[in-house]
Amino acid sequence: MRFTHFDDMPSEARASLLPVVEMGEYVGIIEQTRTGSGARSIKTVSHTTLAVLRSLEKPESIGDVFAKLDVRIADIASLVFDGLLEAADHRAAFVSGPKALDIFLKRTRPSIPSGYLSCISREAIDFYARVETATPIDLAWKLYQFNRYPVTPESAARWFRPDFDELMLGRATYAQRRLLGEHFERVLDAERLGWIAWTAKAFRHAKDTSERCKLYVSPRPDQTAWAFREVVDYVPESAATGFKLGVYSHGLMRPDKIVLYFDDFAALRRTHATLESRLSGVPVQGVPFSCQLDARGLFSWGADPRTRGHLSWHSDDSWRMWVCNRLAGALFDGRRAQLSPEDVMRYALVRAELHGVDVQTWARSHFNLPIGPA
Numbered sequence: 001m002r003f004t005h006f007d008d009m010p011s012e013a014r015a016s017l018l019p020v021v022e023m024g025e026y027v028g029i030i031e032q033t034r035t036g037s038g039a040r041s042i043k044t045v046s047h048t049t050l051a052v053l054r055s056l057e058k059p060e061s062i063g064d065v066f067a068k069l070d071v072r073i074a075d076i077a078s079l080v081f082d083g084l085l086e087a088a089d090h091r092a093a094f095v096s097g098p099k100a101l102d103i104f105l106k107r108t109r110p111s112i113p114s115g116y117l118s119c120i121s122r123e124a125i126d127f128y129a130r131v132e133t134a135t136p137i138d139l140a141w142k143l144y145q146f147n148r149y150p151v152t153p154e155s156a157a158r159w160f161r162p163d164f165d166e167l168m169l170g171r172a173t174y175a176q177r178r179l180l181g182e183h184f185e186r187v188l189d190a191e192r193l194g195w196i197a198w199t200a201k202a203f204r205h206a207k208d209t210s211e212r213c214k215l216y217v218s219p220r221p222d223q224t225a226w227a228f229r230e231v232v233d234y235v236p237e238s239a240a241t242g243f244k245l246g247v248y249s250h251g252l253m254r255p256d257k258i259v260l261y262f263d264d265f266a267a268l269r270r271t272h273a274t275l276e277s278r279l280s281g282v283p284v285q286g287v288p289f290s291c292q293l294d295a296r297g298l299f300s301w302g303a304d305p306r307t308r309g310h311l312s313w314h315s316d317d318s319w320r321m322w323v324c325n326r327l328a329g330a331l332f333d334g335r336r337a338q339l340s341p342e343d344v345m346r347y348a349l350v351r352a353e354l355h356g357v358d359v360q361t362w363a364r365s366h367f368n369l370p371i372g373p374a
Contacts, residue, residue, distance in 0.1 A: 001084065002031045003045065003053075020044055032083060043082060048075065056085060077104040078354050081347075098330075098337035098347045105350050113360060116297035120147050121288045121362055128331055129344035140328035144321055146288050149221060149253040159221075159249040165196060168228050168245060176233050183236040190244060194251050197244035213303045214319070215268050216290050217258040217275065220283040224252050230278045231258060238274075239267035255287040256320070265301075272299050289323045291363035303364050323362065326355050 005028040006014055006021050020026050026044045033040050045053075051069055062076060079085040080103070086094035087103050095103075113122045124146035133139040149155075161167065169177070183201060190197035219227040228245055235243055239262060246257040262268040272293050282298060290300035302319030330351035334344035349359045358365040 003050075004028050004031070017044075030084065043084070049079065049084075052076070052079065053084060059088075062087075073104070074354055077350075080104070081351060081354070098334045098339050098343075101339070101343060101347050101350070105346065111360065115292045115361075116284070117286055117288065117290060117292040117300055118360060118362065120286055124288055125327060125331070125345050125348055126341075128328075129334070129348065130341045132335065133332065136325075136328045136332040139332055140321070140324045143289070143324040143327055145254070147255045147286055149285070151249045151253050155221065155249045155253065159252055161248075164248055168196075168225050169232060170225070179236045180232055184242075187242075187244075191247060194247055195244040196247055197242065199242040200240065211264045211303075213262055213265055213268050213301055215260040215262065215272055215293075216256050216287045216300045216302070217260070217279070218255050218285045218287050218298055218300070219258075219279070220285050221249075221252040221257075223282050224257060227279055227282055228258060231260070231275065234271070234274055234278065235260065238271045239263070240271060255285045256290070257285075268301055269293075272301075275299070287320070289320045289327075289362050291358075291361045301363075319364075323352065323357055326352055326357070 006017070006026075008028075009017075014021065017029070026046050027050055028045050030043045030045055031040065032043070048069070048071060052065065052071055052075070055065055055068060062073070065071065065076070076085065076087075077100075080087045080096050080100045081098070083096045086096045087100050089095050089100070089103055113119050124143055127146075128139060128143060133142065159167075180198070184198035185201055187195075187197040187199055217227060217231060224245075231243065238260070240260045241263055243258070243260040246252055246254050251257060260268075260271060262271070276294055276299060279298060284296050284298045286297040287300050290302045293299040293301060304319050305322045327348050330348040331344055334347040339347060352359050353365070356365050357363075
């Protein structure tokens with residue numbers, strides 16, 4: 001483990017971390033090489049973290065650390081789980097990472113999830129707590145795709161066609177299309193990423209971007225065309241800043257096939273209320289690792305990671321990918337530490353909570369807004 005202060009970095013390396021440096025909350029990075037795998041990781045270090053690490057260069061009780069520094073038990077737990085500190089277990093052996101789980105978490109079963117989306121999210125974690133995967137990246141992608149329907153030869157033949165756009169909008173009236181064109185413009189390069197997308201012509205980001213969020217609408221594939229036409233019919237009246245639809249068979253099989261973007265949660269809620277009345281009875285597929293809004297799980301929401309301090313080489317460009325990356329790292333480490341499948345799942349859940357995720361609702365725990373069914 002090696003700490004490097006930002007001021008001591010070569011200019012090229014410091015430039016790659018400039019978004020983080022400019023935040024002023026961090027002082028440097030710690031580079032670690034994992035024992036066994038040889039994998040290298042880099043972690044940013046805040047002023048508080050550096051003070052804790054320096055304070056604990058020699059063993060000291062947690063109580064003494066709390067007396068000297070303004071830290072929480074969660075801060076210490078995160079450092080131990082990250083392998084930056086070691087803590088003594090009940091045998092007085094110093095451990096870190098997943099093996100320190102029982103030091104910070106009472107041996108209780110995870111709380112039972114409520115709601116369809118919470119249940120399938122927990123099912124995904126439980127499944128991959130028992131399955132070997134090659135890398136954390138591979139595991140994150142598998143979690144992200146959980147509850148995706150398979151593309152069959154029949155679905156590929158039905159949906160992979162040049163008139164896909166027209167098929168989705170086919171029953172939209174001339175007036176609906178004209179109204180859509182007045183308020184939104186097509187994002188021309190979205191299809192190469194697997195979407196057809198529109199952005200509001202009058203779109204201006206709010207000054208405070210902390211409430212930017214997205215509404216997921218998740219009908220089953222064979223009901224998507226009808227559901228999407230209802231979205232297209234209403235969206236010009238909404239405060240949506242953009243919306244998109246997954247294209248062809250691979251796009252329609254994904255659970256998060258229809259997504260609308262908003263600059264504040266109140267606008268998202270208003271749109272959800274209207275669309276829920278229009279889409280009553282539509283069969284549900286359901287988006288894992290998103291926060292359920294209605295009783296059935298057709299509607300859910302998430303808040304993408306803030307761009308402040310974002311590094312271009314990070315892959316956390318969406319809420320669900322951000323969550324899945326963190327769950328995957330914990331699941332992978334837990335299995336490598338040879339924890340039981342139950343403890344691997346416990347470890348993944350507690351790590352997600354330490355990252356600010358409400359693992360009952362799969363919302364950002366510090367979003368500070370009402371969540372769940374109205």
